[in-house]
Amino acid sequence: MARVALRAAKEQARQRGAERQQRREARRGTLRSGARRDGRDPLPLGAAVNGLITERGWETPAAVGGVMGRWPQMVGPQVAQHCEPERFDEEERSLLVRCDSTAWATQLRLLAPRLVARLNEDLGQGTVRMIKVRGPRGPEQRFGPLRAPGSRGPGDTYG
Structure with a gap:
């Protein structure tokens, strides 16, 4: 009689354990x-x-x-030495490129249509619509007591 009761208790424990396991697996969403x-x-x-x-x-x-990582291979080492891409505007699909001199900025503006075609060839048609070329940044303007009245400072050079 004791053996039958023990066997029945073990079977009930197994069933409860199996039910708990199924509930746990169902909560996780996987069996x-x-x-x-x-x-x-x-x-x-x-x-x-x-x-x-x-x-x-x-x-x-x-x-x-x-493309920004492969810029020297895309434009050549000489142009890459003087011009570097800064950011891509996804809404306008434009690439902003900063040049270290106004002469290189002018040169890159002339090369822009060919460069857009080359970029779209690599990335897929219509990915880049235009290249915005910016010249060098001027030095930071400081306002202080030694400033000449009416002068624009280094902005005259880097305009």
Whole structure:
């Protein structure tokens, strides 16, 4: 009689444990990991990053960021030495490029249509619509007691 009662108690304990396990798995949204592939499996880093870029809609900014990293190969070493891309405006689809002299800014403005075509060839048609070229930044203007009245300071040079 004691053996029958013990066997019945063990069976009830097993059933309660199995029910608890099923409730836990149901809350997690998965029954078992098993040997089959599911969304929790590890991914190679490149595939995970590509999935994140696609999921968030970052394809264009990521592509343009890659171009900024390859700027010397895109425009040549001589132009890259004097002009560097600063930022990409996704709304206007324009690339802002800063040059170290006004002469290089003028030269890059003349090369802009060819450069836009080259960028769109790499990134896909219509990714970059225009290139905004900026000349060098002037030194910081300081206002103080030694300033000549009416002068514009270094802004005359870097206008």
